[in-house]
Amino acid sequence: MTALAAPPALRLGGLARRPVLVAAWAVVLLAVGWALLPQLFTSYSPYIGDSGASFAPPSAEHWFGTDRLGRDLYARCVYGARTTLTATLLAVLIAFGVGTVIGLVAGYFGKLWDNAIMRVVDVFLAIPSLLLAMVVVSVLGYSANNIALAVGISSIASFARVMRSEVIAVVGQDYVKAAYGSGAGRFAVMARHVVPNSLSSVIALAALEVGTAVLAVASLGFLGYGSPPPEPEWGLLVAEGRDYVAVHPWTAVLPGAALALVVIAAHRISTSLRKDPRR
Amino acid sequence: MLQYAALKTGRALFVVWAAFTLTFVLLFVLPANPEDLLFDPAELNTVPEEVRAQVAANYGFDEPVLVQYFERLGRALAGDFGNSVQSGKSVTDAVLGVLPGTLLLSAGALALAALIAFAIALTATATRRAWLRNLVESLPSAAVSVPVFLSGILLLQIFAFRLGWFPAFGDDGPASLVLPLVTLAVPVSGPIAQLLVRRFSAEIESGYVTTSRAKGATRDQIIRGDVFRNASLPALTITGITFGNLIAGSVITETVFAREGIGRLTQTAINTLDVPLVQGIVVLVAASFALINLAVDLVYPLLDPRLRASLAAAAA
Numbered sequence: 001m002t003a004l005a006a007p008p009a010l011r012l013g014g015l016a017r018r019p020v021l022v023a024a025w026a027v028v029l030l031a032v033g034w035a036l037l038p039q040l041f042t043s044y045s046p047y048i049g050d051s052g053a054s055f056a057p058p059s060a061e062h063w064f065g066t067d068r069l070g071r072d073l074y075a076r077c078v079y080g081a082r083t084t085l086t087a088t089l090l091a092v093l094i095a096f097g098v099g100t101v102i103g104l105v106a107g108y109f110g111k112l113w114d115n116a117i118m119r120v121v122d123v124f125l126a127i128p129s130l131l132l133a134m135v136v137v138s139v140l141g142y143s144a145n146n147i148a149l150a151v152g153i154s155s156i157a158s159f160a161r162v163m164r165s166e167v168i169a170v171v172g173q174d175y176v177k178a179a180y181g182s183g184a185g186r187f188a189v190m191a192r193h194v195v196p197n198s199l200s201s202v203i204a205l206a207a208l209e210v211g212t213a214v215l216a217v218a219s220l221g222f223l224g225y226g227s228p229p230p231e232p233e234w235g236l237l238v239a240e241g242r243d244y245v246a247v248h249p250w251t252a253v254l255p256g257a258a259l260a261l262v263v264i265a266a267h268r269i270s271t272s273l274r275k276d277p278r279r
Numbered sequence: 280m281l282q283y284a285a286l287k288t289g290r291a292l293f294v295v296w297a298a299f300t301l302t303f304v305l306l307f308v309l310p311a312n313p314e315d316l317l318f319d320p321a322e323l324n325t326v327p328e329e330v331r332a333q334v335a336a337n338y339g340f341d342e343p344v345l346v347q348y349f350e351r352l353g354r355a356l357a358g359d360f361g362n363s364v365q366s367g368k369s370v371t372d373a374v375l376g377v378l379p380g381t382l383l384l385s386a387g388a389l390a391l392a393a394l395i396a397f398a399i400a401l402t403a404t405a406t407r408r409a410w411l412r413n414l415v416e417s418l419p420s421a422a423v424s425v426p427v428f429l430s431g432i433l434l435l436q437i438f439a440f441r442l443g444w445f446p447a448f449g450d451d452g453p454a455s456l457v458l459p460l461v462t463l464a465v466p467v468s469g470p471i472a473q474l475l476v477r478r479f480s481a482e483i484e485s486g487y488v489t490t491s492r493a494k495g496a497t498r499d500q501i502i503r504g505d506v507f508r509n510a511s512l513p514a515l516t517i518t519g520i521t522f523g524n525l526i527a528g529s530v531i532t533e534t535v536f537a538r539e540g541i542g543r544l545t546q547t548a549i550n551t552l553d554v555p556l557v558q559g560i561v562v563l564v565a566a567s568f569a570l571i572n573l574a575v576d577l578v579y580p581l582l583d584p585r586l587r588a589s590l591a592a593a594a595a
Binding site for chain 2 (some may be wrong): 058070119120123125126127128130131132134135136137138139151211212215219222223224225235238239242245249252253256257259260263264266267268271
């Protein structure tokens with residue numbers, strides 16, 4: 001909170017003293033740039049390869065080398081950012097939106113609502129999210145959007161749980177009782193006091209979930225549940241390179257390293273956003 | 280105490296039943312033609328209508344949903360989840376057949392992960408060099424951030440292909456277990472290490488440590504004697520996360536290293552849309568999760584005297 005309240009100049013000064021955090025922001029912004037305007041970052045096409053340059057090792061011309069069809073792997077990573085990051089964003093939005101509402105209902109209306117909702121949440125928490133996402137994708141069919149939906153659905157439960165406990169804590173506060181005392185209705189209190197004051201922890205979770213969701217999306221892509229092969233997607237890139245890893249290690253390792261770097265950076269940023277970094 | 284145990288047991292049973300119901304709805308009710316899931320999507324259009332009707336009748340899809348549900352539930356209670364569509368073997372046999380491989384892998388990975396986590400937490404607590412502490416404290420978040428498939432492929436590339444120390448694929452002999460074990464242990468160790476680092480630093484600042492130091496105990500003695508024990512117990516509270524990481528990790532690890540196991544079975548079952556097998560696996564996983572959580576819930580109060588006291592007070 002104090003970091004947010006400080007004047008902008010101070011915050012920038014604080015950032016300069018944390019080079020790792022600056023690097024993390026740079027990595028994430030670069031990845032977002034790749035997703036938004038891929039053509040700015042590479043002149044190669046992600047689909048058309050030069051069959052004469054099959055499996056060229058990384059060089060000044062092809063930064064990440066080329067794959068079996070001679071396609072530039074850096075270009076495929078750049079264009080793959082859009083597929084992976086869009087799916088991630090969608091997944092986090094679904095989990096955040098639905099989870100928050102469910103948690104709010106459980107925490108605010110309490111009693112029977114709380115009991116019924118939390119038992120269902122228990123069930124979703126009992127099935128590991130990757131497994132649940134795999135089942136959902138298998139029912140919906142394979143595509144990048146369905147991966148997003150599956151990852152989103154599988155993380156609703158953790159959002160609901162955090163939101164519920166925050167709501168319960170807020171409802172017990174004096175200012176909420178005071179609001180009732182001054183004649184505000186249930187829904188007015190909920191909208192004006194309970195929701196805004198409960199959201200901070202859930203937003204922190206959402207920030208943390210971005211990194212986790214990138215991983216989940218890429219893992220499902222790696223297992224082959226995403227867009228079909230010509231489409232560039234980070235997990236799929238690693239899976240495609242995996243068959244040649246013994247002879248041409250860069251085909252799997254470089255796209256995977258780019259992915260890992262983005263996830264590490266996202267985790268680093270989300271920890272810095274938390275009020276108490278020790279928690 | 281008895282009431283507490285009954286409540287927890289009831290909840291565990293509910294979770295297993297609900298997991299069954301959830302997968303039933305997802306796999307058998309939501310698809311418009313559940314029998315379509317039984318065919319290869321590429322060949323779906325070439326399947327004659329009579330064959331479909333025949334298959335639907337075989338699996339009972341032509342009966343009302345509620346009848347199907349209670350029939351399947353009744354048989355599932357007796358441990359029968361039907362037959363795998365692909366292999367024709369019973370789901371229970373298929374799952375039990377590959378279970379030992381996964382259990383061995385997960386148990387080993389869990390032990391290794393715990394070792395890594397304690398090493399990280401002890402180093403971070405015991406060291407007085409700030410740079411070393413910062414470095415060590417950043418390891419857990421790196422461990423959860425690196426995709427399992429990447430670390431698996433890296434280990435394969437370095438230790439199997441370059442150095443030739445370990446076999447790259449298959450599951451014969453202890454040597455083939457080393458790389459998958461390390462691959463799986465890394466992401467599992469992350470959350471445990473994070474929790475331990477936090478607990479260790481909280482414990483070291485608590486009152487009894489100050490008292491012991493005042494009485495002349497050294498820092499190392501206190502860390503080894505008191506802090507270690509008090510800080511380790513809460514690691515049990517993230518059993519659920521650990522279990523989820525083990526399952527998710529084993530799906531990918533077993534795929535990368537081409538090992539037999541629950542993870543690989545899950546992947547093939549999903550790929551071939553082997554509906555009864557998928558349901559069997561999900562219910563098994565949910566049941567193991569519920570059982571492990573139940574065990575933790577029941578044992579934890581016995582291990583932590585403070586909690587035992589508060590439970591006794593609540594009962595009185």
